Amino acid sequence: MANTAAHADDHAHDDHDHKPEGFLDRWLFTTNHKDIGTLYLIFAFTMAVIGAAMSVVIRTELMSPGLQHVQPYFFNQMTTLHALVMIFGAVMPAFVGLANWMIPLQIGAPDMALPRMNNWSFWIMPFAFLMLLGTLFMPGGGPAGGWTMYPPLALQGGASVAFMVFAVHMMGISSIMGAINIIATILNMRAPGVDLLKMPLFTWTWLITAFLLIAVMPVLAGAVTMLLTDKFFGTSFFNAAGGGDPVMFQHIFWFFGHPEVYIMILPAFGIVSEIIPTFSRKPLFGYQAMVYAVASIAFLSFIVWAHHMFTVGMPLGGELFFMYSTMLIAIPTGVKVFNWVSTMWKGSMTFETPMLWAIGFVILFTIGGFSGLMLAIVPADFQYHDTYFVVAHFHYVLVTGAIFSIIAAIYYWWPKWTGRMVNETWGKFHFWWTMVFVNLTFFPQHFLGLAGMPRRIPDYNVAFADWNFISSIGAFGMFLTPFMMIAIFAVSKKSGVKATQRPWEGAHGLEWEVPSPAPHHTFTTPPVIKPGMLAHGDVSH
Amino acid sequence: MNRVVGKLGLGAVLAAGWSVALAAAERAPWQLNMHPGVTQTSQEAYDLHMLTLWICVVIGAIVFGAMFIAMFKFRKSKGAVAATWSHNTKAEILWTVTPILILVGMAYPATKVLISEAYTNESQMTVKITGYQWKWGYDYVNWGDKAYHVRFISKLDGVSDRTRQLHSGLNPADVKNAQGENTYLLDVDKPLVLPTNTKVRFVITGDDVIHSWWVPALGWKSDAIPGIINDTWTNIREPGIYRGQCAELCGQDHGFMPIVVKAVPPEEFKAWLDQQEAAQNPPAAAAAAAPVAQQNPPAAPSHG
Numbered sequence: 074m075a076n077t078a079a080h081a082d083d084h085a086h087d088d089h090d091h092k093p094e095g096f097l098d099r100w101l102f103t104t105n106h107k108d109i110g111t112l113y114l115i116f117a118f119t120m121a122v123i124g125a126a127m128s129v130v131i132r133t134e135l136m137s138p139g140l141q142h143v144q145p146y147f148f149n150q151m152t153t154l155h156a157l158v159m160i161f162g163a164v165m166p167a168f169v170g171l172a173n174w175m176i177p178l179q180i181g182a183p184d185m186a187l188p189r190m191n192n193w194s195f196w197i198m199p200f201a202f203l204m205l206l207g208t209l210f211m212p213g214g215g216p217a218g219g220w221t222m223y224p225p226l227a228l229q230g231g232a233s234v235a236f237m238v239f240a241v242h243m244m245g246i247s248s249i250m251g252a253i254n255i256i257a258t259i260l261n262m263r264a265p266g267v268d269l270l271k272m273p274l275f276t277w278t279w280l281i282t283a284f285l286l287i288a289v290m291p292v293l294a295g296a297v298t299m300l301l302t303d304k305f306f307g308t309s310f311f312n313a314a315g316g317g318d319p320v321m322f323q324h325i326f327w328f329f330g331h332p333e334v335y336i337m338i339l340p341a342f343g344i345v346s347e348i349i350p351t352f353s354r355k356p357l358f359g360y361q362a363m364v365y366a367v368a369s370i371a372f373l374s375f376i377v378w379a380h381h382m383f384t385v386g387m388p389l390g391g392e393l394f395f396m397y398s399t400m401l402i403a404i405p406t407g408v409k410v411f412n413w414v415s416t417m418w419k420g421s422m423t424f425e426t427p428m429l430w431a432i433g434f435v436i437l438f439t440i441g442g443f444s445g446l447m448l449a450i451v452p453a454d455f456q457y458h459d460t461y462f463v464v465a466h467f468h469y470v471l472v473t474g475a476i477f478s479i480i481a482a483i484y485y486w487w488p489k490w491t492g493r494m495v496n497e498t499w500g501k502f503h504f505w506w507t508m509v510f511v512n513l514t515f516f517p518q519h520f521l522g523l524a525g526m527p528r529r530i531p532d533y534n535v536a537f538a539d540w541n542f543i544s545s546i547g548a549f550g551m552f553l554t555p556f557m558m559i560a561i562f563a564v565s566k567k568s569g570v571k572a573t574q575r576p577w578e579g580a581h582g583l584e585w586e587v588p589s590p591a592p593h594h595t596f597t598t599p600p601v602i603k604p605g606m607l608a609h610g611d612v613s614h
Numbered sequence: 615m616n617r618v619v620g621k622l623g624l625g626a627v628l629a630a631g632w633s634v635a636l637a638a639a640e641r642a643p644w645q646l647n648m649h650p651g652v653t654q655t656s657q658e659a660y661d662l663h664m665l666t667l668w669i670c671v672v673i674g675a676i677v678f679g680a681m682f683i684a685m686f687k688f689r690k691s692k693g694a695v696a697a698t699w700s701h702n703t704k705a706e707i708l709w710t711v712t713p714i715l716i717l718v719g720m721a722y723p724a725t726k727v728l729i730s731e732a733y734t735n736e737s738q739m740t741v742k743i744t745g746y747q748w749k750w751g752y753d754y755v756n757w758g759d760k761a762y763h764v765r766f767i768s769k770l771d772g773v774s775d776r777t778r779q780l781h782s783g784l785n786p787a788d789v790k791n792a793q794g795e796n797t798y799l800l801d802v803d804k805p806l807v808l809p810t811n812t813k814v815r816f817v818i819t820g821d822d823v824i825h826s827w828w829v830p831a832l833g834w835k836s837d838a839i840p841g842i843i844n845d846t847w848t849n850i851r852e853p854g855i856y857r858g859q860c861a862e863l864c865g866q867d868h869g870f871m872p873i874v875v876k877a878v879p880p881e882e883f884k885a886w887l888d889q890q891e892a893a894q895n896p897p898a899a900a901a902a903a904a905p906v907a908q909q910n911p912p913a914a915p916s917h918g
Contacts, residue, residue, distance in 0.1 A: 138786040138798060140778060146866040219863045225840060226823040226865060313841020319824060320839060353688075354696040359706060384826060384861075385837045386844035389732040393725060400717045404710060410677060411709045417684040421696035424685075432685070436678060443670035450720065452655070452727040453663045455834035456648060459826060459861040523663075524645035525830040527861045530869030532778055535787050535796045536641040579696075 092593045101196070104188035105593060106173045107490075109195050113170025114483070116198055120162030121476075122555050123206070127155040132514075132548035138535045148531035149217035150209065156220030157237075160337065161244045162202050164471065167479045168340040169194075169251045172279045175486060176255060178584035178591065179273045181264025181600045186257035194250035201243035208233040219529065221330070222297065224311040224322050228304045235305065238297045245290040252286035255279055264583070266602035270361065271609055273582050277364050278343030281371045285332045285339075288375075293329040296322060320385050327378035335374045338470060339367055341438075341478030342409055345431045347582070348485050349413050350608065352428035353420030354579035359412045360609045366405035366412075373402050383454045392451050399449040403442070410439055425577065426500030430481030433508055434474060441469030444519065459529075462522025468515045480507075480558070487562065488576040492590030493569030499561045507554050513547030581608035640795070640831070640857060649830060652852050652877070656833025658727045666720055673716075731834070734847045737815030741806070745818075745825030745838030745860070748867035752806050755817075757887055764890040770870050771801040778870060800857040805874035809883035810850045818844045823865060829858030829875050837862055850877040 093099045103109055130151045134142050143151070173191065177184055185191045208215040213231030216222070228234065259280045263272070272280075299310040299322070309315025311322045342363075350357040357363065379387060379395040387395075413435050422428070444466040448454050457463060488494055517540035522528075526537045533541065572589040586606060587595045600606075640649075650660040688694040738758060744751035749769035754762045770778075777784040778799060789798035808814055818827055820838040828835030832848045850856075858873040878886070 139782070139784075140780040142780075144780055144866070145869065149863070149866060149868075217866070223824060223863075226863065229823065229865065313839075318841070320842060354690070356698065356700040358700050358702075360700065362706060384835050385839065386842065389729065392728060392732075396724065396728075397721060400721060403717060404713050407713045408706070408710060411705075414677060414681050414684065415702070415705070416700075417681065417688065419694075419697040419699075420684070420688050421690040421694045422685060422688050423690045432681070435681070439674065439677065443674060446670065447663065447666045450662050450666055450724045452659050452724060452731060452834075453666065455731075456656075456659045456663070456830060458835060459828075520644075520646045523648040524641045525649075525858070526641075527828070527859050527869075529863040530859070532786075532799060532869050534641065534798050534800050536643050536645065539644050 104192050106177050106185045109191050110170045110174030112195050113166045113173060117163050117167035117170060120158050124155050124158035124163055125552055127151045128548060129552050132545040134531055135541050136545040138533055138538050140532050145531045146217055150215040152529055153216050153220055164337050164475045171482050172255055176258055176276050179276045179582055180267050181583045181596045182258060182262035183596050185254050186262055187254045190250050191254050194247045197243050197247040201240045204236050205240035208236045221326060224319050238301045241297045242294055245294045248286050248290050252283035255283040264599040271607050273608055274346035274363055275343035278339040278367050281367050282336050282339045285336050285371055289329040289332040296325040323382050327381045331378040332374040335370060337475045341475050344478045344482045345434050348427050348431040348481055349416050351577050351579045353417050353422050355416060355420040358415035362408055363412055366408045369405045380449060383451050384458050396449055396451045403446050406442055426497060427481050427485035429504045430477050434477040437469055437473030441466055441474055459527055460522035461518040461526045461528055464528045465515050465518035473511055488572030489584055489589050489591055491566055492572050493565045494572050495565045503557050503561060510547045510550030514544050514551055517543045651831040651833045652850055653833050653848050655731055656831060659833045662724055734815050734845045737813045737847055740815045743816055743818045743827050745820040747822050747865050748871040762891050763895050766804055768802045768804045770872060771803055774799050774801055800872045802872055802874045805876040807876045807886055809880040810853050810877050812880055813847055813849045815847045824862050825860050825864045826862035828861040829856050829873055831856040835861045853877050
C-alpha cells in the first residue's frame with residue numbers, strides 16, 4: 074500500500090473508510106461483511122486448488138489402464154477428500170462469501186445482522202479443513218470410504234474417522250451460523266421499500282438456501298455422530314450384527330445429501346438470474362415464477378432423497394414414489410431455464426465475460442439436468458447407478474453449474490469489490506479455455522458409464538482406455554484455470570481500468586448505487602428507493 | 615426432428631455409437647452408448663434409456679436452438695433494442711403443462727417395467743450371492759424342486775492380478791483370453807455358471823461391507839448389504855460369457871472383484887451342476903460324517 078499511496082485514486086477512498094489498521098485487526102477480528110466475504114472467497118479458492126490437485130492425482134492414475142502412480146487405497150483417499158474439499162471447502166464457502174459481500178449491498182443494509190457470529194462462522198472453517206486434510210499425514214492416512222461415508226466401509230478407517238466426523242461437525246456449525254445470519258439479515262435489515270418480492274433473485278435464492286442449510290446440516294451431524302459412536306463407543310446404529318441397519322445411514326445421509334445438492338445450486342440460479350437480465354438489458358422474465366420455482370425445488374428436495382439409493386433393495390412402492398417425485402423437479406427447473414431464455418429473447422445483448430459464463434451455465438447445467446432426468450428412471454438407473462454416467466452428471470451440475478456461476482459472479486461483481494475492470498480479452502480466453510477442457514473432461518465420462526465403467530475404481534479394462542485418456546487431458550487443461558484466474562484478477566487489481574459506479578450498462582439493483590470500489594461501510598443510513606433503482610418490482614407496472 | 619439433430623452433428627455421433635455398441639458383444643473401445651444386453655430387463659433398461667435420451671435431445675435442440683437464435687438476433691451490436699415485457703402468462707402455462715405431459719409419458723412405461731422387474735416369484739432356481747472384500751461367493755440353492763449344496767468363491771484371475779500391481783511392468787493390453795478378447799480386470803478364476811431361458815432368482819447379501827453385483831448385460835445391479843438380503847432375478851436369452859464388476863465402493867480392491875457369468879443351455883447346466891454337487895458333496899463322506907445334517911438341507915430351499 075505504501076508504494077501506491079502516492080496515487081490519488083488509491084488514497085481517495087482510504088480516507089473515509091475507517092478500516093481497522095493492523096493486519097490481525099483487519100482480518101482476524103473483522104466483523105465487516107465485505108472483509109468476511111473476501112476471506113470466504115479466498116478460502117474457497119484455496120480449497121478449490123487443493124481439491125483440483127487431488128483430481129489431477131485421480132485423473133493421472135486413470136489416464137491409462139494399469140496402476141502407474143498410486144496404490145488403490147491412496148486413490149480412494151483422493152476421491153473421498155476431493156469430494157469433501159470441493160463440496161464443503163470450495164463450493165459452499167464460495168457461495169457464503171458471495172452472500173456476505175452482496176446480500177447487505179442488495180437489500181440496502183449496513184452489514185450482516187450478527188457480525189461477530191459472522192466472524193466466527195468463517196474462522197471455524199480453516200480449522201475444520203486443517204483437521205480433515207491433516208489426516209493425510211497420519212498413520213493409516215485419510216478417510217477412504219467415499220465422501221458419502223457409508224458404513225460399514227467408512228468404519229474400517231482408523232483415526233481418520235474421528236477427525237473426519239469432527240471436521241464435518243465444525244463445517245456444519247459454520248454453515249448453520251452462516252445460514253442463521255443470512256436469514257436474520259434478509260428478514261430484518263432490508264431498507265424501507267425493499268419488499269420481499271422486490272428483492273434481487275440472488276438474495277431470494279440465498280434466503281431459501283439458508284433454510285435448507287438449517288434444516289439439513291443437523292441431520293448430517295446426527296448421521297456422522299452415530300458413525301462416531303458405532304466406531305468408538307460400541308453402539309450398533311448401522312451394524313446389522315448388533316440389530317442396526319447399514320441402509321438407515323444412507324437414508325439419513327441422503328435426507329441431508331439431496332437438499333445439500335440444491336444448497337449448492339440455488340444460489341447459482343440466483344447469480345445467473347442477476348447476470349442474464351443485465352447483459353440482455355431487459356428485466357428478468359417471470360420474476361415471481363422464478364421465486365416460486367426456487368421455493369418448490371427446495372420443497373421437493375426433501376422428498377427425493379432415496380433416488381440416490383435405487384439399488385439398495387427398496388420396496389416397489391418406494392422406488393415408484395421416489396422416481397415420480399424426482400421427475401417432478403424437472404418442472405420448476407424447466408421453468409427457470411425457459412425464463413432465462415425468455416429474458417434473452419428480444420433483449421439487447423452484449424457478451425461481456427460474466428454473461429459468457431452465465432450462458433455457459435445455462436447450457437451445460439441443462440445438460441446436467443437432462444442426465445439427472447435420465448437417472449430418475451429407475452429401470453435405467455439400475456444400469457447407470459454408480460457408474461461414470463453418474464460422475465459425469467454431477468460434475469455437469471457442480472462444475473459447469475455451481476462453479477461456473479461462482480466464476481460468473483466474481484467477474485460480475487469484481488468491479489464493485491475492487492473498483493477495477495477485468496481485461497475482457499483475458500476473461501474471455503479464460504471462459505473459452507474452460508469450456509473446451511471442462512467438456513473434454515466430463516462429456517466422455519457419460520460414454521464410459523454407459524459402456525459399463527463403475528465409478529471410484531483406480532484401474533479398468535483396456536476397452537475404457539480411450540475415453541479415460543481424453544478425460545484426463547481435459548482435467549489437466551482444467552487444472553491450469555485457477556492459476557489463469559489468479560493472474561487475470563491480480564493484473565486487474567494492480568493495473569485494471571478504473572470501474573465506474575455502474576460498470577455494466579444494464580445493471581440494476583442497490584449494489585450499483587454505491588461507488589466502486591464499495592467503501593468499507595455502506596448504507597449506514599438506509600437508502601431512499603427511487604424508481605428504477607431496483608431490478609425487480611418497479612418495472613412494467 | 616432428425617434433420618435438426620443431424621444439423622447439430624449429434625445424430626451422427628449417436629448413430630456411430632449404436633453401431634459400435636451393437637457390433638460388439640461386450641464393452642468396446644470408444645463405445646458411446648449402453649448395450650441392449652441379453653435379457654428382457656436389459657432390453658427394457660436400454661429402451662427406456664433411449665426414450666429419455668431422445669426426449670432430452672429434442673428438448674435440448676428446442677431450448678438451445680431458441681437461445682442461439684436469441685444470441686444471434688438480439689445483439690446490441692446489431693442494433694437490437696430491448697423490449698420491456700417480463701411476463702407472458704400463456705407461454706408460462708404452456709411450458710409448465712407440456713413438461714408434465716412429457717414426464718407422464720416417460721413415467722408410464724418406466725412404471726410398467728419396474729413392476730414386472732419386482733416380480734421374483736415363479737423362479738426355476740435360486741442362487742445366493744455373497745459379497746466379500748474382495749471376491750464373490752456363490753451358493754446354488756436349488757434347481758427346480760431339487761436342493762443343491764454347491765458353493766464356491768469367485769475372484770480376480772491370476773494374470774490380471776499380477777498385471778494390476780503397482781509398477782508390475784506388465785501390460786494390461788496383453789491380458790487376453792483364448793478368443794483374443796482383452797479380459798484385464800474382467801476375468802475370474804471360476805465363473806458363475808447359469809442356465810439360459812430359465813428364470814433364476816438371486817438372493818444377494820454382503821459379508822463385511824456393502825458391495826453391488828452388476829453385470830451390465832443382465833440389465834441391473836443390486837447392492838450386497840451385510841445383514842440384509844435383496845432378491846432379484848434374471849432370464850438370460852443367449853449362451854455366452856457376460857462380464858461385470860462390483861459397483862459399490864468396498865475398500866482398496868473395489869476395482870478388482872469382477873463378475874463373470876457363463877450362460878449355457880439348461881441341459882448342459884444341469885450336467886455341470888450335478889457334477890459339482892457330486893464333487894463337493896461326495897455321498898459316502900457326507901453320510902458318514904453328518905447323517906443329521908444331511909436330512910436338514912433339503913427342507914431349507916423350499917422357502918425359495
